[in-house]
Amino acid sequence: MTNASPNLIPMSMPGGKSSTEFGYHVLSVLVENKAGVLARVAQLFSRRGYSIYSLAVAPTDDERFSRLTVVVDLESVTLEQITKQLHKLINVIKITEIDPRESVQQELLLAIVAADTQSRSQIMELAGIFGAKVIDVGLERLTLALADTPDRLDDFTGLIKVFGIIEVQRTGRVALTKLARPSTRGGMNRGKAS
Amino acid sequence: MRITGAQALVKSLEMQGVDVVFGLPGGAILPVYDPIIDSPIRHILVRHEQGAGHMAEGYAQATNKPGVAIVTSGPAATNIVTALADAYMDSIPIVVITGQVATSSIGTDAFQEADTTGITMSITKHNWLIKDASEIPQVVKEAFHVATTGRPGPVLIDLPKDVSNQMMDWYWPDSVDLPGYKPNVKGHPRSISAAAKLIKEAKKPVFYIGGGVIRSGASAALKTLVEKCNIPVVTTLMGRGAFPDDHPLCLGMPGMHGTYTAITAMQKSDLLITLGARFDDRVTGKVSGFAPEAKIIHVDIDPAELGKVRRADVPIVGDVKLVIEELIEALDKGEAGELDYSITQEWHDQVKKWQEDFPLRYEEDPKDGSLKPQYVVECLSKLAPEGTILASGVGQHQMWGSQFWHFNDANTWINSGGLGTMGFAIPAAIGAKVGRPDKMVWAVDGDGCFQMTAQELVTASAERIPVKIALLNNAYLGMVRQWQEMFYEERYSEVYLSPDLPDYVKWAEAMGCVAFRVETPEDVIPTIEKANQINDRSVVIEFRTDWREKVFPMVPSGATNDEVVLGPMFEGR
Secondary structure, three states, rough: OOOHHHHHHOOOOOOOOHHHHHHEEEEEEEEOOOOOHHHHHHHHHHHOOOEEEEEEEEOOOOOOOEEEEEEEOOOOOOOOHHHHHHHHOOOOOEEEEOOHHHHHEEEEEEEEEEOOOOOOHHHHHHHHHHEEEEEOOOOOOOOOOOOHHHHHHHHHHHHHHHHHHEEEEEEEEEEEOOEOOOOHHHHHHOOOOO | OOOHHHHHHHHHHHHHHOOOEEOOOHHHHHHHHHHHHHOOOEHHHHOHHHHHHHHHHHEEEEEHHEEEEOOOOOOHHHHHHHHHHHHHHHHOOEEEEEEEHHHHOOOOOOOOOHHHHHHHHHHEEEEOOOOHHHHHHHHHHHHHHHHOOOOOOOOOOOOEEHHHOOOOOOOOOOOOOOOOOOOOOOOOOHHHHHHHHHHHHHHEEEEEEOOOOHHHOOOOHHHHHHHHHOEEEEEEOOOOOOOOOOOEEEEOOOOOOOOHHHHHHHHHEEEEEEEOOOOHHHHHHHHOOOOOEEEEEEEEEHHOOOOOOOOEEEEEEEHHHHHHHHHHHHHHOOOOOOOOHHHHHHHHHHHHHHHOOOOOOOOOOOOOOOOOOHHHHHHHHHHHHOOOEEEEEEOOOHHHHHOOOOOOOOOOOOOOOOOOOOOOOHHHHHHHHHHHHOOOOOEEEHHHHHHHHHHHHHHHHHHHOOOOEEEEEEEHHHHHHHHHHOOOOOOOOOOOOOOOOOOHHHHHHOOOEEEEEEHHHHHHHHHHHHHHHHHHEEEEEEEEEOOOOOOEEOOOOOOOOOOOOOHHHHHHO
């Protein structure tokens, strides 16, 4: 984990707000790993008029099941109705709403950044602060990879934008509930994961 | 035992207790049609795949058993899509088996290929594409389980041709493997107590009864509960017959074309005891103005229905029959005190006054001697033997059927409520007659609907399934005409069909039916009596009805249920 001071990070940029402020909810959906299951979930969202903000899917340790992490836009419909409709899909086993404060969330970002001889060292320094890796190097470009919380990816994107982003690709978040552990210092465990 | 996938499919249907399937063969399903020859299962050869789907629905609605249809791939699968969507909206358990091109050809735009599972994903409870013949018995068992349990609905099995031909070792599974599917059937005891308490306190309560009561076979239990509580009942379009129309507590149908009393009693009530109904927009009118003072008890087996349209004060997930029994027990135990009938007396008086002041009415003795469609339905109902099943298409005739037929038994009214599928009546009536050969089956149909699916009367004649069709011919797409008259300044756009093109009597006769034409009120009863005597062939009576007649009462679209339009019979009062 990096120890970057929070005041290094400009908080006012677009996308810098937390998910709940935007009316997003994160659902962790355990599904049977059967053909077409992703299509069923996606079609349910479109058929009922719900919008998906991001979606990540991969098999779990048990190959019979996959886990979908869906970030849903709750402008038009209640979370309750979405989860109930999702539950009606025969292949959906379990749905957990992930509370941002009670969960760990990670997302992967790949970014190609313009990097001439002058800016290259600055970019690498910034990457170092955020714990991003340089995974590809060209004459005038660098490709960076960063796995962190979605907020931190927003911050990082905002900073490297100054140098010129050629292309950026994010995976959508994956999330798991935080582990229970005895709290020794009151509410400190409820702080932001960083 | 080594058998083919096709044999395994037919054998699985037999194991599942299927006695009849509706279908039409074709290329990709050919292997399945060979073992059908040797099976005790009766196959009914339809003239269009949509007919097979609606017949399966009619069969299921009349018997509460799942209906089964088998068709081929591509266009056959798309032809049955309407029936799947219809069954999904009305929670009708049907199992549809479609052929598919060989697995090696899937995705290549092969001849008669369609993405059947993709197309039907949002209009089935679940569907399966079988990739290996060894899956067939397991999938069939699961398909019937899913279709008939929880909230019933349509399922589809897509079977590629090479899988049908593939050899497999026969087995019959002991259980289903559906880890994500466990419908909750028993109501939560705390909710039951809360509901019982609300029922005891209510001064203006109404039972709001939907199709779920029929699907769960809860009519008898409902009657016990209603009589115990002494509370008036409305039955929705899908719930007609769940509670007898002849019962003094029955107020008839609510909603857009419901009785004034049913609509208004719901609107003014302080408690709606909602059993197996879903606050459909045709019932609620403008939702924000619906039953503003009512608390809501909402019982449904589908949790997603609770709070979907109207927040429930007491939501109960469960099989409505079990929940009714639990409610009866809770009331008997007197948990929240004894039932006090005196607190609802004023309400009963009010309801009775509405019934006396605003009954269903039509011009019974028109001066011009025209034939009123309502009169036809009334006569049909009076002359029908007890327990007669009435199927219906969609439109004005459907509303008159629901309003003027007396439904006293569950499973005797078969119509397309949610999807509103024109042409539903004839195939649904045939399916119902196949399921209940002991009962007389009438269909009330319109001229627009008749022209959509009449060809299935050929099926009825060929398969010796005698049904009776009352064709209310007003030479118009009547419901659309009514809306154009009332809301589009009488600008009639594309609604005229002509009274005698086609010649319905000749057409019906050409399809092997006995056919009559009735043009005057005097001929109605004698002709219906004649039709009721004919048991070996299908009968079509074409009634030339008054095209000016509109369906009333009516709550205009977008209005609240306070704004009931009673129609010309109440003008000047």
